[in-house]
Amino acid sequence: MKPLQPTRRAVLGGALALASTAARAEAGDAIRPLVLICKPQATDPAQYQAAQLCMQEWRKLGLKVTLQVLPATQQSSVVWLNRTKWDMTTWEMVGRPERSDPDELVYSLFHSSLAQNGYDFVGYKSPEYDKLAEAQRAEEERDKRAVLVKQAQMLIKKDQPYVYLVYPRRSMAFNAEVWDPATVVEEAGIGIRNFWTFLQAKPLGAKKDMVLNSPQPISNLQPVHMDAIGSWVSDLIWDHLMRVDIHGNPVPWAAESVRWVDPVTVEAVIRDGMKFHDDTPVTLEDIQYSFQLPANKNKTPQFYPNVANIDQVTITGPHTVTFKLKTPQASFFTSTLSKIAIVPKHVWQPIVEKLANTSQLVEDYNEPKMIGSGPFKFVHWRDPEEVMLTRFEGHWQPPKLENWILRTVSNQEATLGMLRNDEINFLAIFTGDPQNVADLAKQEPKIKVVTTTDLGFQFIAMNERRAPFDDPAFRMALSEAINRKIMAAAAWNGYAEPAGSCVSTALPFWHAPDSLLMGGDIGKSKKILADAGYTLSGGQLHYPAGRKEEITAG
Amino acid sequence: MSLKALLQRLGQTVFILWVVTTLLFFLFRLMPGSPLAAYIDPTMTADQQAILLHQFGLDQPLWKQYVLYLMNMARGSLGVSFIYKEPVGGILLAALPNTLLLTLTSLLIAYAFGTLTGALLAARRGTWLETVTLPAILATRALPEFWLGMVLLAVFSFSMGLLPAGGATSPGASFPSAFARYTSLDYLRHLMLPALTLAIFLQGLPTLLMRSNMLEVMQEEFVVMSRIKGLSEWSIIMRHAARNALLPVATALALGIGSSIGGNVVIESVFSWPGLGRRLVEAVSGSDYPLAQGAFLMIAAAQIVMNCVADVVYSTLDPRVGRR
Numbered sequence: 001m002k003p004l005q006p007t008r009r010a011v012l013g014g015a016l017a018l019a020s021t022a023a024r025a026e027a028g029d030a031i032r033p034l035v036l037i038c039k040p041q042a043t044d045p046a047q048y049q050a051a052q053l054c055m056q057e058w059r060k061l062g063l064k065v066t067l068q069v070l071p072a073t074q075q076s077s078v079v080w081l082n083r084t085k086w087d088m089t090t091w092e093m094v095g096r097p098e099r100s101d102p103d104e105l106v107y108s109l110f111h112s113s114l115a116q117n118g119y120d121f122v123g124y125k126s127p128e129y130d131k132l133a134e135a136q137r138a139e140e141e142r143d144k145r146a147v148l149v150k151q152a153q154m155l156i157k158k159d160q161p162y163v164y165l166v167y168p169r170r171s172m173a174f175n176a177e178v179w180d181p182a183t184v185v186e187e188a189g190i191g192i193r194n195f196w197t198f199l200q201a202k203p204l205g206a207k208k209d210m211v212l213n214s215p216q217p218i219s220n221l222q223p224v225h226m227d228a229i230g231s232w233v234s235d236l237i238w239d240h241l242m243r244v245d246i247h248g249n250p251v252p253w254a255a256e257s258v259r260w261v262d263p264v265t266v267e268a269v270i271r272d273g274m275k276f277h278d279d280t281p282v283t284l285e286d287i288q289y290s291f292q293l294p295a296n297k298n299k300t301p302q303f304y305p306n307v308a309n310i311d312q313v314t315i316t317g318p319h320t321v322t323f324k325l326k327t328p329q330a331s332f333f334t335s336t337l338s339k340i341a342i343v344p345k346h347v348w349q350p351i352v353e354k355l356a357n358t359s360q361l362v363e364d365y366n367e368p369k370m371i372g373s374g375p376f377k378f379v380h381w382r383d384p385e386e387v388m389l390t391r392f393e394g395h396w397q398p399p400k401l402e403n404w405i406l407r408t409v410s411n412q413e414a415t416l417g418m419l420r421n422d423e424i425n426f427l428a429i430f431t432g433d434p435q436n437v438a439d440l441a442k443q444e445p446k447i448k449v450v451t452t453t454d455l456g457f458q459f460i461a462m463n464e465r466r467a468p469f470d471d472p473a474f475r476m477a478l479s480e481a482i483n484r485k486i487m488a489a490a491a492w493n494g495y496a497e498p499a500g501s502c503v504s505t506a507l508p509f510w511h512a513p514d515s516l517l518m519g520g521d522i523g524k525s526k527k528i529l530a531d532a533g534y535t536l537s538g539g540q541l542h543y544p545a546g547r548k549e550e551i552t553a554g
Numbered sequence: 555m556s557l558k559a560l561l562q563r564l565g566q567t568v569f570i571l572w573v574v575t576t577l578l579f580f581l582f583r584l585m586p587g588s589p590l591a592a593y594i595d596p597t598m599t600a601d602q603q604a605i606l607l608h609q610f611g612l613d614q615p616l617w618k619q620y621v622l623y624l625m626n627m628a629r630g631s632l633g634v635s636f637i638y639k640e641p642v643g644g645i646l647l648a649a650l651p652n653t654l655l656l657t658l659t660s661l662l663i664a665y666a667f668g669t670l671t672g673a674l675l676a677a678r679r680g681t682w683l684e685t686v687t688l689p690a691i692l693a694t695r696a697l698p699e700f701w702l703g704m705v706l707l708a709v710f711s712f713s714m715g716l717l718p719a720g721g722a723t724s725p726g727a728s729f730p731s732a733f734a735r736y737t738s739l740d741y742l743r744h745l746m747l748p749a750l751t752l753a754i755f756l757q758g759l760p761t762l763l764m765r766s767n768m769l770e771v772m773q774e775e776f777v778v779m780s781r782i783k784g785l786s787e788w789s790i791i792m793r794h795a796a797r798n799a800l801l802p803v804a805t806a807l808a809l810g811i812g813s814s815i816g817g818n819v820v821i822e823s824v825f826s827w828p829g830l831g832r833r834l835v836e837a838v839s840g841s842d843y844p845l846a847q848g849a850f851l852m853i854a855a856a857q858i859v860m861n862c863v864a865d866v867v868y869s870t871l872d873p874r875v876g877r878r
Contacts (some may be wrong), residue, residue: 071839211725217836219637359608364639380728383638383648384836385828388726405725410826410835413704417712418719 027535028543031468032551033064036460037078037089040069047090047458049491050165054460057481060522061529062541079121084465093502095189095455096231098339100248102149102510103331105502107133110156123465124161138328140260145330150512153501157515160475163460164517166488166496167504169451171434173419173427173441176448178207183400184448188248189455189506193428195235196246199375199399208402212428213409213418217384221370223341224293224300225363232428233387233406237277238341238372241268241287242333248507250333254282254342254373256319263328264311268321268337275394276344277377278369284315289345291323291336299355299362306339344371375399384408416440419447434495453506457499466551468543473532480528483520560866567862574854579623582843583616632851633844637836642848646830650852652722653829655736656821657814659745660752665807668757672764672803673796676772677787695758703751703824710747717747720826748825752818756810760803767799774798805864812860815853 036055041048048069055065070078079089099105108119111133115123129152136148156162172191174184180202187194193212201210218230223238241255252258255268274282291313294303309332312324325332347367355362370378375398376389389404407424409415412432418424420440430437434451441449462469462478469475484498497505500516533544543549607613611622626633632642671691675684694702711719718724722744729735771777772795780790819831826832830849837846 071841074841209726220639360639366639379726384832385721385723386725403726407721407725408826408828409720410823410832411720414707414719414824414826417707421712421715421719423719423725 026545027537028533028545028547029549030537030540030542031063032549033066034058034087035066035068037068037070037075037086039072039075039090043072044090044092046168046491046493046496047092050458050487051090051460053487053491054163054482057483057522058478061477061481061525062536062539064540079461083116083121083123083463086463087466087469088463089461090458091461092458093456094228095504095506097187097190097194097244098335099455100189100244100507101250101331101334102503102507103137103329104335106149106152107137109502110152110161122161122461122463124159125464126155126159129155129159137330138263139330140263140328146510149503149510150515153503153512153515156501157517159472160479160517161462161464162502163462163475163479163482164499164501165458165460165482165484166492167457167499167506168454168492169434169495169497170454171427171430171437171449171451171495173430173437173447173449175419175422175425175446177446178204178422178425179210180204181448184450185246186450186452187244187246189453189504191452191454192450193232193426194246195243198236198401198404199397202400203402207422207425209405210401210403210426211405211407211424212426213415213424214406215408215410215412215415215429215431217408218381218387218406220364220366221381221387222363222366223343223372224303226302229406233389234341234372235374236376236389236404237370237374237378238343239274239374240338240341241270242337244334244338248509250338253338255337258333258337261322264325266323266325266332266337267316268323269317270319270321271396272319274373274396276373277371277392277394278344278347279394280344280346282342282373283345284319284321286345287321287342288313288315289349290342291340293343293348293352293362294340296352296362299352301361302363303340306336310336342373344373347371376404379403420444433493435493451495453497453504455504455506457502457504458496459499467547467549471532473528474534477525477528477532477534479517480519481522481525484516484518486520559869563862563865567858570858571855574858575624575627575851576620578847578850578854579620582847583619632848635837635845636842637840637845638842642844645833645845646848646852649828649830649833651732651736652827653815653818653822653831656745656748656752656818656827656829657811659749660756661807661810661814663749663753664756665760665803665810667753668760669764669796669800669803671757672761673768673791673799675761675765676768676795676799677791679769691758691761694754697755699751699755699820700824702754703748703821706747706751707824718744719747720744722828748821748827751824752814752821756814759806759810763803763806764796764799767802768795771795771799801868805868808860808864808867809857812857815856 036051038048038051051067055067058065075089078086079091093105093109108114110120110124110126110129112120112125112127112130114120115125132148132152132155136145136152139145139148170191172193174192183197183200183202184192185194185196185200186192187196198210214229216229218227218233220227221230221233223234227234239254241253242250242258243253245251254271254274256271258266258268261267270282270284270287276282291307291310294300294307295310297304297308309326309329310323311326314322314324316322323332329335347369351365351367352362355365372378373395375392375395377392379388379390381387385408387406391399391402406428409418409424412430413436415424415427415430416436419427427437437449441447462475464470488494488496488498498516498518501512503511505511529541535542611619614622623633630643632646634640635642635645638645671687675687678684707719710717723735723738723740724744727740729738735741768791777790777795780794785794815830818827818829819835821827822829822831823835830852833845834849834853836842837849
């Protein structure tokens with residue numbers, strides 16, 4: 001190539017300078033310093049590290065990003081209750097058995113009807129997405145529904161309301177000298193701490209009690225109250241018409257069979273001969289009442305959404321109960337029939353009547369005898385030390401273990417020592433470094449570790465009510481800048497999988513593999529921004545031409 | 555102490571308690587964020603959220619909440635826990651025996667050891683015993699409690715398997731009564747490691763206090779007189795000097811009971827001990843105002859009351875104090 005002549009070089013230089021000046025003149029305002037909210041490092045070290053890594057990449061785009069560390073409850077308060085007051089936040093959706101049906105996340109997180117007060121806390125609104133979310137909810141055929149759920153995930157990939165980060169991998173462990181490893185089963189997205197393990201775990205020797213750990217005490221033990229730890233226990237005491245199996249599919253349980261009669265009618269044939277723990281029979285009236293109890297939204301607000309779509313529950317035969325729905329709901333088996341507990345009417349009806357004219361919620365009432373019809377019977381709740389359940393011999397499928405004891409162990413490092421010492425024989429949860437659990441298993445062959453990809457996911461939510469997050473190109477640029485592979489390795493020490501959608505890879509039937517945006521290409525991010533009209537001036541990113549900064553930083 | 559002085563001291567105690575109560579009330583309410591954020595499901599309607607706010611009285615103006623709070627306090631009610639939905643008084647009273655037993659056992663060990671060791675160190679001043687023991691005592695006093703607790707756990711529980719690593723009783727243990735539980739061998743086995751950790755941490759103060767008092771008392775004329783009378787050294791130290799040196803140690807013990815009730819947060823967390831300290835941690839991390847207020851108030855009350863007790867005891871034991 002011939003070198004440029006001095007005069008030509010001067011002309012070209014002048015032209016470039018002119019163009020640059022013109023671009024600056026046309027550029028919008030400089031983007032204000034953005035704030036990313038995060039929990040304290042001590043509360044969630046991985047999430048904190050992830051926030052730091054993201055900020056590091058975004059600064060390369062010419063953004064000023066600062067971290068605002070807030071305790072978890074204050075973070076919740078700002079994000080849920082002050083929806084116009086924040087830019088970005090780290091967030092986590094936890095895995096729960098009922099989330100093995102994708103409806104709760106696919107519909108609730110992004111449907112525009114839930115943007116004002118509901119789960120769509122980022123304020124994402126897309127008529128196209130709404131149609132898909134509604135269609136998958138109404139579609140009865142599973143295969144066709146999966147297509148719609150995958151289309152919804154791909155649309156979210158295009159719009160990037162979240163910067164998805166990872167699906168965490170959780171480690172749980174048990175003593176393989178106490179429990180037959182063949183009977184400890186892994187539930188998709190949940191791990192080995194699940195109903196089926198507790199039902200089937202077979203003791204190998206004289207020790208027949210399962211002793212598990214929890215880092216925090218239970219705050220509520222109740223059939224119509226959701227509690228992070230308490231729900232593990234209530235799920236064993238109170239039975240359900242259906243249960244989510246280890247593959248994530250709803251299967252009949254206290255119901256012998258369940259079928260769709262038409263898109264808004266479900267018929268359940270109830271198993272004969274079931275008893276409550278006080279030896280009274282489980283009647284069809286009890287079943288009917290169990291679905292009517294949470295329908296009082298002022299007294300049971302937590303479970304109300306699970307029954308809100310039921311128009312009527314009627315007894316239609318000697319063993320049959322029929323549910324009439326207001327609108328078609330494909331997730332009904334998982335979100336309602338596998339979720340609502342069967343309660344004895346003779347116990348709960350007087351309680352509801354007693355609390356009717358008081359300010360106390362029914363969902364907060366701890367019924368002391370805890371009478372259910374599940375495979376485990378309540379023995380004691382010595383708060384905050386332990387909860388003890390015992391095998392219910394009167395159940396149609398009694399567990400193989402004798403007693404189930406959940407101990408509160410606040411010291412996580414001591415938990416591993418207790419597992420080694422046989423003070424506990426099932427590590428139900430470990431909030432420390434999972435590598436420590438793996439190391440323990442190497443030292444102690446009797447300890448068997450099972451690591452499971454979670455149903456839940458970690459992400460950074462961007463508030464679309466506030467510029468520049470209202471621009472899909474800006475969100476895409478931010479998302480493209482983050483390398484999920486490095487994120488999983490660096491922030492989660494390898495105990496995570498890159499995430500691309502709200503449906504975890506733990507649910508392969510529903511998950512869209514193409515939804516993953518691996519990211520990590522800063523050049524691509526810069527190009528997206530440039531194509532959308534964003535400019536760099538003085539090292540700071542500016543809005544496209546004509547756009548003003550209308551929000552004060554902070 | 556005269557009756558007037560006693561009443562004056564009691565009046566001061568009540569006033570300080572009111573100040574603490576007021577500070578606690580406003581301190582928690584001035585914290586950013588809604589206290590119900592953790593419990594309000596976003597799918598709830600505004601009406602449903604209002605029901606919850608009303609249930610906890612948080613829809614009232616601040617001054618009304620304060621008046622209600624004081625009136626409830628006067629009736630002995632500390633409110634209802636946001637997390638547990640149970641009366642705070644009941645939750646704290648259930649945890650109190652565990653904290654008291656842990657605190658009193660550790661203080662008993664620490665002060666028995668400290669008094670004897672302090673007297674001995676004073677008597678053996680300048681010997682190799684003092685050279686070795688004094689830095690060791692200072693070191694144990696300086697050790698972080700959680701570290702000491704983890705070391706004792708690693709040695710006595712994880713390596714030797716002698717003592718349980720956490721909790722107050724064995725899994726599934728049941729007792730016919732609370733008394734049977736607290737006096738059972740199982741409970742005492744679980745108490746040993748946390749009590750030992752706390753005792754090691756606490757013994758520095760009585761040891762050093764006793765030693766310095768003893769060194770002062772040993773210079774007194776009555777000690778010289780005892781020597782002239784031909785009493786044995788042991789008798790002089792234990793029966794005469796130590797008795798006179800005990801007064802400040804007794805005061806420190808009274809104050810120690812007060813401060814240790816609230817100072818067990820770390821020990822209780824390391825050993826998963828179901829006491830007041832653990833409740834406090836849960837309450838603060840969960841923004842459970844009523845429970846946190848109640849726990850702090852109970853801890854502050856213990857401290858204030860024990861201060862008052864120390865004053866009264868001191869002036870009774872040494873009437874010169876009251877007169878000054």
